[in-house]
Amino acid sequence: MWRTLAGILLLAATAGHASEGEYLFGAAGCLACHTAEDGPPLAGGHALETPFGVFYAPNITPDRETGIGGWTRAQFIAALKHGTAPDGSAYFPAFPYTSYRHMSDADAGLIFDYLQTVQPQRRANQEHELPWWLARWMIRLWQWWVLDDPEPAPPAVREDPVLNRGRYLVEALGHCGECHTPRNWLGVSIRSRHLAGTRDGPEGDKVPNVTPDRDDGIGKWDAEDLGWFLESGELPDGDYTGGLMTEVVDNATSRLTVADRGAMVAYLRSLEPLPGP
């Protein structure tokens, strides 16, 4: 009797955890990059074309040999937040740990728990296609230089629960800046141009400015338009987004609660308007 009850409680607890983890997994936009076109979900292989080479996201299903089935929670958190693989080597920053490092350990752990419940897929990881001058050992130095202490949120954001949540969703989970912020020649995001768009985004695309600048950014969109865009992909003029942003909408922002989308919008609208790109 007690055992059954405990069993039920445990089941309820794990189910609760898994769904929270699944929600965070959606908000963090993992699916798109870790799934190849027409390939099994999360088994890796999506080619990400960047100025620093073509990167193939690895298998993150719980397969013990080709995926992350043999990993511990701590190893997963180290990978997600610090860009360190279980063997101690450094991940290329095509994996957005530069953003995920702002995630809480608790949330990273919940994502790990969720990933352990998905269907394992046996699929070996594909080697990245790197330019001749780029080697993995350099990334250690890069990390040492780039992954300094995170900048604290401005007080106005910190003290507002909605803006604070929005900041977490945009900066940590959603990793919007990975594409919407330009990088310097070393691939480091340019802080003074945060979220102001770039002409040299992934796959050679132009990525729009999402600061509230009235001419170049989203300054003329109202909050409802922005929330609807994140839900549906529809722009205020009736056109629909294309390219990688369709994956972001389909796999991440459309899966969020209305309140969370609203928080993202409020945060974006609170940013300093920047012109360009």
Add this chain to the structure above:
Amino acid sequence: MIRTTIIATLLVAAAPAALAEDPEDFIKYRQAVMKAIGGHTGAASQIVRGKVNPEGALGMHANALAELSKDLTGLFPKGSDFGETKAKEEIWSDWAKFEKAADDARTATAAFAEAVTGGDADKIGTAFKGVGDSCKGCHKEFRQKDD
């Protein structure tokens, strides 16, 4: 003999007309049609999302979308893949996939028009999302980003 002459004359007369259709002009035409589709979608969106409620307008926009989406592949004839266009060459190199995407748009806009006729708000909302998904689905694969 007379018949041959007439046909030959007609062919010669028709040839300059066919040649006169400049691919660049066709691209302009296609872009205008796409803008019209976007315009009706944007207008329908304002109504579906409950922001405005102009009398009887939703049916008009929904029917226009269904009409305009009937022959989307016809907007992409061979030879219209250069010049001032954001159409990706994958449209022509992966024509079957493109046809499927165009087909999705035709089905989705027809379903939307039908839902609007039916009048059920939930069904209209779902069908409108379907329209959006078909737009996104095609833009993702086959339209270049701005440069």
